[in-house]
Amino acid sequence: MSLDVTLQTDPESFGADATDEARRQVEICNACRYCEGYCSVFPAITRQKVFASGDITQLANLCHNCRGCYYACQYTEPHEFALNLPRALAEVRTESWDRLAWPGGLSETFQKSGVALAGALVAGFALMFFAISALPSGGEGFYAHLGHTAMVAIFAPAFLLPLAAMGVSLTRYWREVGGTRVTWADLREAGASAGRLRNLSGGQGQGCNFEEGDRYTDRRRQMHQLVLYGFLLCFASTSSGTIMHYVFGMEAPYAWYALPKLLGVPGGVMLTVGALGLAWLRTKADPELGAPDVKGGQMGFVLLLAFVGLSGLVLYAATGTAAVPLLLALHLGSVLALFLLIPYSKMAHGFYRFAALVREAQIARAAS
Amino acid sequence: MTDDLNRLSATRWDVVVVGGGNAALCAAIEVAETGASVLMLEGAPETYRGGNSRHTRNFRCKHDAPLSVLTDAYEEDEFFDDLMRVTKGKTDEHLARLAIRKSEEALPWMEAHGVRFQPSLSGTLSLGRTNAFFLGGGKALVNAYYNTAADLGVRVVYEAQVRHVGIEGRRFTHVEVEKDGVTHRIEGRAIVLAAGGFQGDIDWLARAWGESARNFLIRGTPYNKGVVLRDMLDQGAESVGDPTQCHAVAIDGRAPKYDGGIVTRLDCVPFSVVVNRDGDRFYDEGEDVWPKRYAIWGRLVAAQPEQVAYSIIDSRSIDLFMPSVYPPESADTIDGLAQKLGLPGAKLRETVERFNAACTDGSFSPQELDGLATTGIEPAKTNWARPIAEPPFYGYVLRPGVTFTYLGLRVDETARVTGPEGRYDNIWTAGEMMAGSILGQGYLAGFGMTIGTVFGRIAGQEAAAHVA
Ligand SMILES: Cc1cc2nc3c(=O)[nH]c(=O)nc-3n(C[C@H](O)[C@H](O)[C@H](O)COP(=O)(O)OP(=O)(O)OC[C@H]3O[C@@H](n4cnc5c(N)ncnc54)[C@H](O)[C@@H]3O)c2cc1C
Ligand code: SF4
Ligand code: SF4
Numbered sequence: 001m002s003l004d005v006t007l008q009t010d011p012e013s014f015g016a017d018a019t020d021e022a023r024r025q026v027e028i029c030n031a032c033r034y035c036e037g038y039c040s041v042f043p044a045i046t047r048q049k050v051f052a053s054g055d056i057t058q059l060a061n062l063c064h065n066c067r068g069c070y071y072a073c074q075y076t077e078p079h080e081f082a083l084n085l086p087r088a089l090a091e092v093r094t095e096s097w098d099r100l101a102w103p104g105g106l107s108e109t110f111q112k113s114g115v116a117l118a119g120a121l122v123a124g125f126a127l128m129f130f131a132i133s134a135l136p137s138g139g140e141g142f143y144a145h146l147g148h149t150a151m152v153a154i155f156a157p158a159f160l161l162p163l164a165a166m167g168v169s170l171t172r173y174w175r176e177v178g179g180t181r182v183t184w185a186d187l188r189e190a191g192a193s194a195g196r197l198r199n200l201s202g203g204q205g206q207g208c209n210f211e212e213g214d215r216y217t218d219r220r221r222q223m224h225q226l227v228l229y230g231f232l233l234c235f236a237s238t239s240s241g242t243i244m245h246y247v248f249g250m251e252a253p254y255a256w257y258a259l260p261k262l263l264g265v266p267g268g269v270m271l272t273v274g275a276l277g278l279a280w281l282r283t284k285a286d287p288e289l290g291a292p293d294v295k296g297g298q299m300g301f302v303l304l305l306a307f308v309g310l311s312g313l314v315l316y317a318a319t320g321t322a323a324v325p326l327l328l329a330l331h332l333g334s335v336l337a338l339f340l341l342i343p344y345s346k347m348a349h350g351f352y353r354f355a356a357l358v359r360e361a362q363i364a365r366a367a368s
Numbered sequence: 369m370t371d372d373l374n375r376l377s378a379t380r381w382d383v384v385v386v387g388g389g390n391a392a393l394c395a396a397i398e399v400a401e402t403g404a405s406v407l408m409l410e411g412a413p414e415t416y417r418g419g420n421s422r423h424t425r426n427f428r429c430k431h432d433a434p435l436s437v438l439t440d441a442y443e444e445d446e447f448f449d450d451l452m453r454v455t456k457g458k459t460d461e462h463l464a465r466l467a468i469r470k471s472e473e474a475l476p477w478m479e480a481h482g483v484r485f486q487p488s489l490s491g492t493l494s495l496g497r498t499n500a501f502f503l504g505g506g507k508a509l510v511n512a513y514y515n516t517a518a519d520l521g522v523r524v525v526y527e528a529q530v531r532h533v534g535i536e537g538r539r540f541t542h543v544e545v546e547k548d549g550v551t552h553r554i555e556g557r558a559i560v561l562a563a564g565g566f567q568g569d570i571d572w573l574a575r576a577w578g579e580s581a582r583n584f585l586i587r588g589t590p591y592n593k594g595v596v597l598r599d600m601l602d603q604g605a606e607s608v609g610d611p612t613q614c615h616a617v618a619i620d621g622r623a624p625k626y627d628g629g630i631v632t633r634l635d636c637v638p639f640s641v642v643v644n645r646d647g648d649r650f651y652d653e654g655e656d657v658w659p660k661r662y663a664i665w666g667r668l669v670a671a672q673p674e675q676v677a678y679s680i681i682d683s684r685s686i687d688l689f690m691p692s693v694y695p696p697e698s699a700d701t702i703d704g705l706a707q708k709l710g711l712p713g714a715k716l717r718e719t720v721e722r723f724n725a726a727c728t729d730g731s732f733s734p735q736e737l738d739g740l741a742t743t744g745i746e747p748a749k750t751n752w753a754r755p756i757a758e759p760p761f762y763g764y765v766l767r768p769g770v771t772f773t774y775l776g777l778r779v780d781e782t783a784r785v786t787g788p789e790g791r792y793d794n795i796w797t798a799g800e801m802m803a804g805s806i807l808g809q810g811y812l813a814g815f816g817m818t819i820g821t822v823f824g825r826i827a828g829q830e831a832a833a834h835v836a
Contacts, residue, residue: 032693033490072504072507
């Protein structure tokens with residue numbers, strides 16, 4: 001293939017939009033390659049000479065914003081090349097989520113604005129208060145306040161519709177980055193990388209650069225792992241409850257030693273601690289190395305996760321007290337907001353990242 | 369930790385370290401580990417700290433068995449032979465062997481002080497045995513050392529330009545250092561000078577090399593202006609290294625005047641014809657593989673009118689080398705390309721046509737010396753001589769890019785500097801400021817950081833022992 005020079009950029013003329021700017025920086029990195037050992041992004045860059053817009057979208061979603069390549073870069077400002085790859089890719093990434101979200105418009109609001117997230121949370125509370133007071137109840141435990149049927153009527157669509165919307169977005173993503181048919185090997189490879197957050201490891205397990213500037217620490221990865229696995233445990237808890245309900249006819253409330261509780265309580269603790277930890281780390285990190293536009297939305301999202309976890313735990317602790325209806329409304333309201341916002345908040349990043357890792361596995365295999 | 373010089377000048381420091389690159393950091397860390405007080409004066413602002421060391425990617429390391437990321441073995445004699453080859457014998461064998469031998473223990477020391485290594489980068493596999501690459505490159509190394517130094521209590525002042533080293537007889541007494549236009553006097557019991565070469569001072573380069581040096585690009589920091597070197601030489605310190613010479617390689621002519629670093633390298637020459645401003649060829653582009661030739665091309669281009677040359681390839685060669693950071697000029701005809709490059713069109717066409725006619729049949733093999741040579745033209749192209757025939761045609765501008773200068777201070781094996789009255793009592797130097805003792809000519813990839821690390825450590829240990 002011969003080089004299409006119309007696609008290569010002058011390293012000193014800043015891009016007009018986020019994609020052009022990231023392309024400019026990526027081309028400089030491709031001539032340098034010093035950061036090759038940090039993450040999957042650089043090996044992906046070195047496979048190409050020129051970068052179509054879809055390639056930039058893919059690189060941006062592959063980047064985990066570990067920031068190693070910023071602190072190691074000899075071309076950061078005031079150098080005329082003005083490298084800040086973590087930020088350039090973050091801007092492409094958040095812009096791609098806006099563009100790919102379906103329906104359009106919502107992502108712009110909720111990615112950026114912590115206030116909008118708070119608004120959604122309040123709406124969630126209000127809806128649940130209304131449901132608890134107006135809809136039929138029947139049963140024990142939570143069901144004494146909001147019946148099982150009503151719960152399902154609200155949460156099944158609140159869970160499935162966002163997932164469907166996410167599916168639309170991922171299909172668009174896949175088309176944009178030129179993805180091919182997904183194989184088990186792709187999924188395995190991506191799963192191994194995501195499961196260990198390899199791209200936040202700094203390449204050698206020393207961690208990334210976040211709350212301590214140019215010093216590596218592994219705290220962000222640890223906190224993120226707590227959130228990720230805590231969330232998955234909570235999810236598994238709910239799923240196990242659903243299965244026990246429908247398959248085995250065992251209805252809530254469950255004893256502390258039942259599966260939903262054994263999964264849910266540690267899950268809730270991990271989610272809460274991890275999310276608060278991430279929020280705290282965020283206050284120490286340099287906002288200039290991310291996409292500053294979405295700073296508020298991202299902080300809001302992390303706090304929402306913490307609220308979901310904490311309210312769940314408090315609700316459990318308050319079992320049998322008069323506070324239950326109130327706490328139930330708060331917890332379910334936050335879960336509702338979280339679910340509904342999946343495609344339009346930072347929550348979407350998990351889906352896109354995973355897709356990017358799958359695509360990277362495909363490209364890497366094709367190249368080897 | 370950054371501190372106010374006014375306050376810091378009230379202290380008499382055990383050891384003052386001048387400079388803020390690899391050699392200075394290694395020295396400062398060694399001193400601080402003995403518990404002595406260290407003040408480091410870095411002339412550059414914090415964002416540009418680390419001199420040329422921040423542009424590096426690897427260091428060359430002797431090893432008798434696989435070591436960290438290094439494969440196989442690279443023994444002392446082979447290392448020394450490699451050095452003899454590039455310097456054509458212009459080296460102090462005693463110091464060179466010391467640097468080589470000590471490089472092996474330097475690697476674990478570097479790791480223990482925060483440096484991380486990675487296997488050789490893509491496109492540089494040939495160095496995987498001899499050179500250990502820094503994860504993230506030289507700036508990551510510099511950051512790691514600054515953190516280690518800070519943890520050890522080393523005080524660092526940025527934008528602190530040392531103007532004068534105060535010496536009484538054979539003893540260093542103080543430095544005069546300028547920050548924000550104010551000159552401060554700082555006293556110390558010993559000093560390590562590690563302020564690099566003088567390539568950042570274009571006037572000095574022009575005096576040494578000739579006026580044409582004004583057209584050279586400087587690949588590294590603008591802060592290495594040789595102020596401390598000049599000051600020491602003016603006070604009668606003994607020098608080594610050819611004062612008129614610098615190491616210059618051919619780089620992209622569009623690079624920034626300073627600090628363009630690694631990305632401005634161009635690897636297209638062996639697959640191209642190279643012409644000067646007048647459209648004439650002037651040297652065998654295919655004499656050897658590029659890593660062995662890029663340095664002589666710096667001098668070759670420097671000798672051409674206006675110190676500029678143009679490397680021209682066709683579409684068949686565009687994917688044969690690492691991507692360039694500046695996009696090539698391109699056109700469907702040689703005339704069109706000449707116009708874009710500002711070259712005389714008819715002349716360039718004639719040069720290319722004569723070259724093409726001189727190419728012979730044979731197999732072209734970009735990864736090795738393929739012997740595909742021209743016949744009947746001067747200068748010949750002795751490898752990879754394939755016609756420039758398939759449009760689009762691409763052109764790159766080449767200029768000399770200075771890596772470092774050779775002039776430095778003479779040292780003994782303890783890195784101590786010698787003055788008019790013999791060895792100074794308490795002045796040591798390391799890194800580029802004394803590398804001319806070992807690298808009298810040419811360059812061996814990765815050896816600059818080896819010299820800086822080994823002699824930086826020695827200088828630090830010696831200075832610490834002196835003040836203990
Ligand atoms: C683009 C490029 C790539 C290179 N790649 C490699 C490589 O991969 N491997 C390798 O071994 N070598 C490489 N080199 C050579 C290498 O950079 C040097 O050999 C090495 O960095 C020298 O270290 P140093 O500490 O002596 O000097 P430097 O790192 O240049 O440090 C000199 C310091 O002194 C400071 N200073 C200067 N004047 C004053 C003053 N008056 N007062 C106070 N401070 C002052 C400067 O600000 C700077 O911090 C490369 C060089 C360049 C330009
Ligand atoms: S971020 Fe900077 S140091 Fe890292 S590869 Fe890119 S240009 Fe090189
Ligand atoms: S921020 Fe981290 S993950 Fe992103 S490109 Fe840089 S090194 Fe890779």
